[in-house]
Amino acid sequence: MPRPSRAAAVAASSKLREDPSHELTLDEKVEFVSREVIEEALQAATPKKGRGKKREAAEPAGEPWEAELEKKKRGGGREKKAGGAALEEVQEVGPQKDGEIVETPAKKPRKKRAPKPEPVYNISPIPEEMKKKTEWKGRLGYACLNTILRKKKPDPIFCSRTCRLATIAEKGIDFAKELGSQNVKDLLELCKWNKANGIKFMRMSSEMFPFASHKVHGYTLAYAEEELKAVGEYAKAHGHRLTIHPGQFTQLGSPKPDVIDASVRDLEYHAEIMRRMGLGPESVMILHMGGVYGDKQAAIERFKENWKTRLSQDVKDRLVLENDEICYNLDDILPVCEELGIPIILDWHHDWINPSSLSPVQLLPRINALWAKRGIKPKQHLSEPRPGAETVMEKRTHSDRCKSLPEGFCSDGVEVDLMIEAKDKEQAVLELYRIYNLHPVIYESLRPPADVETLQTNGRKSRTPRKKKAEEAVDGSAAVEAGIDPGEPDEDDHEPVEEVPEAARPVRKRGKAEDGAEVKVAETPAKKRKGRKATVKGSSVQVEKVKAQRVMLGEESKLSSMSE
Numbered sequence: 001m002p003r004p005s006r007a008a009a010v011a012a013s014s015k016l017r018e019d020p021s022h023e024l025t026l027d028e029k030v031e032f033v034s035r036e037v038i039e040e041a042l043q044a045a046t047p048k049k050g051r052g053k054k055r056e057a058a059e060p061a062g063e064p065w066e067a068e069l070e071k072k073k074r075g076g077g078r079e080k081k082a083g084g085a086a087l088e089e090v091q092e093v094g095p096q097k098d099g100e101i102v103e104t105p106a107k108k109p110r111k112k113r114a115p116k117p118e119p120v121y122n123i124s125p126i127p128e129e130m131k132k133k134t135e136w137k138g139r140l141g142y143a144c145l146n147t148i149l150r151k152k153k154p155d156p157i158f159c160s161r162t163c164r165l166a167t168i169a170e171k172g173i174d175f176a177k178e179l180g181s182q183n184v185k186d187l188l189e190l191c192k193w194n195k196a197n198g199i200k201f202m203r204m205s206s207e208m209f210p211f212a213s214h215k216v217h218g219y220t221l222a223y224a225e226e227e228l229k230a231v232g233e234y235a236k237a238h239g240h241r242l243t244i245h246p247g248q249f250t251q252l253g254s255p256k257p258d259v260i261d262a263s264v265r266d267l268e269y270h271a272e273i274m275r276r277m278g279l280g281p282e283s284v285m286i287l288h289m290g291g292v293y294g295d296k297q298a299a300i301e302r303f304k305e306n307w308k309t310r311l312s313q314d315v316k317d318r319l320v321l322e323n324d325e326i327c328y329n330l331d332d333i334l335p336v337c338e339e340l341g342i343p344i345i346l347d348w349h350h351d352w353i354n355p356s357s358l359s360p361v362q363l364l365p366r367i368n369a370l371w372a373k374r375g376i377k378p379k380q381h382l383s384e385p386r387p388g389a390e391t392v393m394e395k396r397t398h399s400d401r402c403k404s405l406p407e408g409f410c411s412d413g414v415e416v417d418l419m420i421e422a423k424d425k426e427q428a429v430l431e432l433y434r435i436y437n438l439h440p441v442i443y444e445s446l447r448p449p450a451d452v453e454t455l456q457t458n459g460r461k462s463r464t465p466r467k468k469k470a471e472e473a474v475d476g477s478a479a480v481e482a483g484i485d486p487g488e489p490d491e492d493d494h495e496p497v498e499e500v501p502e503a504a505r506p507v508r509k510r511g512k513a514e515d516g517a518e519v520k521v522a523e524t525p526a527k528k529r530k531g532r533k534a535t536v537k538g539s540s541v542q543v544e545k546v547k548a549q550r551v552m553l554g555e556e557s558k559l560s561s562m563s564e
Helices: 006-018 026-044 064-082 165-171 173-196 222-237 257-277 296-310 313-318 330-340 348-353 360-374 392-396 426-436
Strands: 093-097 100-103 140-143 201-204 241-244 285-288 319-322 344-347 379-382 417-420 508-512 518-522 534-537 540-543
Touching: 140 426, 165 173, 173 201, 173 222, 201 417, 222 241, 222 257, 241 257, 241 285, 257 285, 257 296, 257 313, 296 330, 313 319, 319 330, 330 344, 330 360, 344 348, 344 360, 348 379, 348 392, 417 426
Parallel strands: 140 201, 140 417, 201 241, 285 319, 319 344, 344 379, 379 417
Antiparallel strands: 093 100, 508 518, 534 540
16 A cells, blocks of 8 residues: 555645534545554554664644544553453564555563572482481471571571561561561471471471560560461371470579560460460470579579569470570579479580589489479480580580480480481481481482581671680680570571660679689670671570670689679
């Protein structure tokens, strides 16, 4: 079809403007309509914004047919799209050739990249010389985080999503609650993975519900009751034991009333999790005695008083005490537990660093008797130091995996469950399964250990500047006077971080070691230093480096008490 002339189209348009009743002749209609069709075709061929220069209008605006074309350019297509009508695929219109419109094929949609295939791991069999035997048939478990699921892409599975107070101020508490809901949903996925791999024992993250026990922003867990109930029913149906470990800032022996109030709120929060899950008495809450505050016996008396007067029966029925590696060994907590009827978690690694007068095997009958009074299966903790550890603080850090079960841990003839506290989490459990032939393993679930295990871990890194090597070489360290037992070095594998609140910043104190030498300690973390970072544990804040709360002692000396 020959291209219509502009003059003919303008003439037809002028007649219509002068006399709206004028009827166009056939030739005029062809000239007018054909011109409009061509202009629409040229518009369709104009490159989109960002992909080339915009084609200039074929003709200057001013005529009615051109005004109508401009209207279509601006809104005609959008109205159809906004109305939800199915849009037909439009082919791009190219330039004209010899008066004919040349159509070009539509662009093909860009293909999505295929996901990367899972790497193939070469897992060596356990050498015969490493294989061992045991008559024990209890449950092995791991703490808080599954390394395979945590690295899953695109949606990692873990239970410690948290946030900052500044985020709550900006987005509201519902944002924190939504994180809690997702944490509980992922907890169910962890339980399903454990079932498939023969693991029926796990410690839940204490960070599942960010700031739930906070003095200002705290909230109940009623909104997540269905999700919690689903996890509890699954655990009970498949014989899983779930426990939880409140943070080391939960201190029932503190001399500060506000610390006690926060500790009680935190314990009630953890008890609410288990109550809404419908878990039985085997699901216990593990707690450390805490700091010595310059007078260990006075701290013990405060603990006993707060236990009797401040805790609900729900909390008392679940709370158990664990010996720690710095302040309170089995000799310290066993009499307290026998007086109050509190079961004891025997931590073999802690007893190795901070030993009692008698061996753990000799104390097992008294320890197991406390569990028997509650009618609960005993629970113990196992971990090992990293290779090359020499100082107390180096010995505290857990190894990637454990090479053997503790000798004599079930010599009393009582069946126990053993929590493996290791950096490789579920891989440490699966390796013990293979060493002792405790349970068949799924090969695809295995991951190789580190080629070389060093003192430095692959976990969360502190931004606190390193101290001089001469200081790091000094052996030993003492717990803080500030009611802070250093706690588990890798208990929860935290994700986000939180600033240290004003109330948690320390006042410098002085104390005395056994040899009478005056030493500096910190009551709570001192003024916030550059590079310091802390993490949220429920409503508590855990300072990543406890070096500000350590007292450096000699090879044989150990801090027995501190005075203000």
